[in-house]
Amino acid sequence: MGLIENRTFDEIAVGDSAELSHILTQQDIQIFAAMSGDVNPAHVDEEYAANSRFHKVIAHGMWGGSMISTLLGTELPGPGTIYVAQTLNFHRPVGVGDTIIARVTVTSKQDKNRILFDCVCQNQAGETVITGEATVIAPAEKITRERVKRPELEIKETRVTRYEQLLALTDGFAPLRVGVVHPTDGNSLGGAIAAAEDGIITPILIGPEDKIRATAEAENIDLGPYEIAAVPHSHAAAEKAAELSADGTLEALMKGKLHTDELMHAILTRPALRTERRMSHVFALDAPSYHKPLYMTDAAINIAPTLEHKVDIVQNAIDLFTTCGFGTPKVAIVSAIETVNAQVPSTLDATALCKMAERGQITGGILDGPLGFDNAISKEAAEAKGIRSDVAGDADIIIVPDLESGNMLYKQMRYMSGAEAAGVVLGARVPIILTSRAAGKGITRKMSAALALLYVRKKNPLSSEHGVDL
Numbered sequence: 001m002g003l004i005e006n007r008t009f010d011e012i013a014v015g016d017s018a019e020l021s022h023i024l025t026q027q028d029i030q031i032f033a034a035m036s037g038d039v040n041p042a043h044v045d046e047e048y049a050a051n052s053r054f055h056k057v058i059a060h061g062m063w064g065g066s067m068i069s070t071l072l073g074t075e076l077p078g079p080g081t082i083y084v085a086q087t088l089n090f091h092r093p094v095g096v097g098d099t100i101i102a103r104v105t106v107t108s109k110q111d112k113n114r115i116l117f118d119c120v121c122q123n124q125a126g127e128t129v130i131t132g133e134a135t136v137i138a139p140a141e142k143i144t145r146e147r148v149k150r151p152e153l154e155i156k157e158t159r160v161t162r163y164e165q166l167l168a169l170t171d172g173f174a175p176l177r178v179g180v181v182h183p184t185d186g187n188s189l190g191g192a193i194a195a196a197e198d199g200i201i202t203p204i205l206i207g208p209e210d211k212i213r214a215t216a217e218a219e220n221i222d223l224g225p226y227e228i229a230a231v232p233h234s235h236a237a238a239e240k241a242a243e244l245s246a247d248g249t250l251e252a253l254m255k256g257k258l259h260t261d262e263l264m265h266a267i268l269t270r271p272a273l274r275t276e277r278r279m280s281h282v283f284a285l286d287a288p289s290y291h292k293p294l295y296m297t298d299a300a301i302n303i304a305p306t307l308e309h310k311v312d313i314v315q316n317a318i319d320l321f322t323t324c325g326f327g328t329p330k331v332a333i334v335s336a337i338e339t340v341n342a343q344v345p346s347t348l349d350a351t352a353l354c355k356m357a358e359r360g361q362i363t364g365g366i367l368d369g370p371l372g373f374d375n376a377i378s379k380e381a382a383e384a385k386g387i388r389s390d391v392a393g394d395a396d397i398i399i400v401p402d403l404e405s406g407n408m409l410y411k412q413m414r415y416m417s418g419a420e421a422a423g424v425v426l427g428a429r430v431p432i433i434l435t436s437r438a439a440g441k442g443i444t445r446k447m448s449a450a451l452a453l454l455y456v457r458k459k460n461p462l463s464s465e466h467g468v469d470l
Contacts, residue, residue, distance in 0.1 A: 004147040006078030009113040009138035017105040018076035020067055024059055024098050031153055032063050058093040064130045067102035068119045072136055076104060077115070080139030084114065088132040092123065099124040104134065113138050162286050162293060163420075163447050167198070169325070170450050173457040175202045178433065178449065179229075179250040181263055182207040182237040186219045188256035191435075191445030193221050200449045204229055204244070207237045207256065234258040238266035245430045246272035252452045254433040254445070260300065267428055278302070278312040279427035281434055282320050283410055284451055287419040290377060295321060295329070296398040299406030300434060301425060307349050310399070311362060314353060316426040317397050318365040324454045332376035332395035333369025338387060340370065346401035353399075365397070366390055373398070373409070422447035424455065431455055 007016075022028075033044050038060055041048035049057040065088050072081055094100060104117045115138050121130040178201040183189040189212065195201045205212050205223070209230040216223045229244070231237050238258065244250045245267075255263055267273050281300035286293060297317045302309055314331060321329040333350035340347045350369030357367040368391035375382035379393030400406030413419040420443055425432035431452040435444050 002147050003144055004074060004079060005144045006080050006139050006142065007076060008142055009077070009109070009115070009140055012077060012106055012109070012115060012138060014106050014108060016076065017103055018071050019101055019103040020071050020075070021099055021101045022067065024063075024094055024096055024100060026057075026096050027153075028063065029057065029059055029096070032060050032066075036060065036062070038062075054093045054095070056095050058095055059098075061088070061090045061130075064090075064094060064100060064102070064121045065132075067100060067121060068104060068130075068132070068134065071102055071104045072117070072134060076106075077136065077138040079143040079145060080141065082137040083134070084137060085135040086119075086132060087134075088119075088130055090130055092127055092129045094123065094129055100129060102130075107133075113140060163422075163443055163450075166284075166293075166422075166447060166454070167200075167450050170200060170453050170457075173453060175199055176449065176453040176456055177202050177204070177249070177251045178254050178452075179204050179206050179241040179244055179252075180254045181241045181256050182234040182258045183256035184208065184211040184215055185257040186215060188254075188445075189215050189221060190219055192254060192256075192449075193226070195446045195449040196226065198446060200446065200453055201252075201254070203227075203254070204250065206231060206241050206244075207234070208232060234262060235266075238263045242266040242270045242273060245428075246270050250430060251456055252431045252433060252449075254449065255435065260434060263432070263434075264301070264425075267432070273429045275427060275429060277316060277427040278309050279425055280309075280313040280316045281423060281425045282317050284422040284447070285410075285413060285419050286421070287413055287417060289417065292396070294377070294398065295396060296400065296406065296410060299400060299403060299410045300423070301403070303403045305402065307352055310349055310353060311356065312427065314362055314365070314367070314397075314399055317399070318362070320424070320426055320451075320455055321397060322364050323458050324451070325458060326396070329365045329396035330391040330394055331365040331367045331397045331399060332371045332391050333367065333399040334373045334376050335370040335401055336372070338370055338372045338375055338385060344370075346370065349401070350399075368392060369399070371395075420444060420447075422451045424448060424452050426455075 029043055033039050042052055043060055046057055100121050102121045104119050106115055107118050108116045115136055117134040119132045119134050123129055180192040180203045183192055183205055184207055192203045196203050204227045206229040209228050229240055231240050241253050279301055280298040283296045285296055295317055298313045318329055333353055335346040340351050347370040354367045354369055356362050368389045375385055375387050375392050376395045382392035423434050425434050433448045433452050435448055
C-alpha cells in the first residue's frame, strides 16, 4: 500500500502545491448523504432533481470541500496537520460523471507554523467549481507511516426500497377486506389504519367498541370511515372474525392485541376455514446484509413439526412465493450441520423432503438440504465446505427445523441484524396477517397486509376487480 509522509513547516515553500482528481459517482453522493445526514432532494431524489434548476442530481457542495481537506491532511502538509480555518465559494454544480481536480497552493507562511493556502476545484472542462482559502498549522516533525487501506463501502438496497417494490406490485388491485381482531392498542390499530390509508385493506375493526374508540382517541385516529364489529372481549373478537371469514364476508384476518393461540384456536375449531393443508407461518424478511428478500418458515405456529407437517410447511411457503409472482424459489432446509446424521433428526427430514420434491410430492421449488444456515445464505461458506448446489448461498426460502430454532433465528435477525419482516399464516381458507404484538404500527404491519393482498388477488384474479371471492 506504500507510505504516507508529511512535509514539515520548514520543508514547505511559498508556491508549493498538491492536487487530487476524482470522478464523481452516484455511490459517492449516496455515501456522503449517509455520512452527513444531508438528504436534500437535490442530491438524492432523481425525480425532484430532474425538475430543479440544474435538471439533474448534483453533489453536495461539501463533497468538493472534502477533497481539499483530503489534500491538506494526506499530501500537503499531510499527517500532523491541524485545520484552523477554511473559506469556500461555490461557483458551479458537480454532477455524476464529472471529473473534479482539487488543488491547494501555498500563498504565505506565518508565525507559529501557520500556512495559508489558496484552494480551487475545477471540472474536466477547466471550469472553476469551488474557490477558497485554508489556514493550517503545519507539523514540525517528520511523520512517515504505512498508508492505511481506504475502507471499501458498498451501498445496499434499503429495506424501504424493497418494501416499496412489494407495495408497487399491489397497484391496481382492490383493497383486501380484512378483519382486524381486537385492535385495542396503538400499534395494531395504527398499523391497520396505515394499511387502509395506503389502499391495501378495507378494515373491519372487531373488538370492544369502547376500547377501540379510546385507543383511536389516544392515537388521534379518525374512525369515521371504518366499520366496527362490536364484541365484548378478545375471545369473542376471535370467534366473530372466524365466523365472518367462514361466510365469505372477510378475505383475510389481521391479529391485533391478543395472543396468537387465542386467534388460531377460533380458526382451527371452525371446519369451514380448514383446508387439506396444515397451517404454517411465513416471514418475508428484509435482512440488510442479504442480497435479496429472504423468506423463512415456520417460526410461529408449528412447535415440533413432523416430516408430514414439514411437507405442508414447505409447500405453503413455495405457494406464497410463486403465487405472488416471484418466480421459482430456491428452498434451503437448514439444520445444525450440512451432512446427514441419524443422531440429528432434522437432517433426516431434510433429506426426505428433497427426495419427496424429486418424486413430485412437493412442487414448485428447488430444494436442497440439509444445509447449515451459513452455507444456505453464503456462497463463500458453501464453497469452503465443498457444497455445490443451485440453492447454497442463494436461498430464497429458509425451512427451519422447529419453532424454537426459527423463532430465535428471526428475533436474532430482527434485533441484532436490523432485519424487518412481514408475516402471514397460510393453509386456512383465508390468509392471516400475523405480526408480533411488539411490532410497530408502520412497515411490518403494512407490508404484511400487502403480502396478503398480493397472495389473494394473484391466487384468484377474478377477485382483483371486485374485492371478493367469486
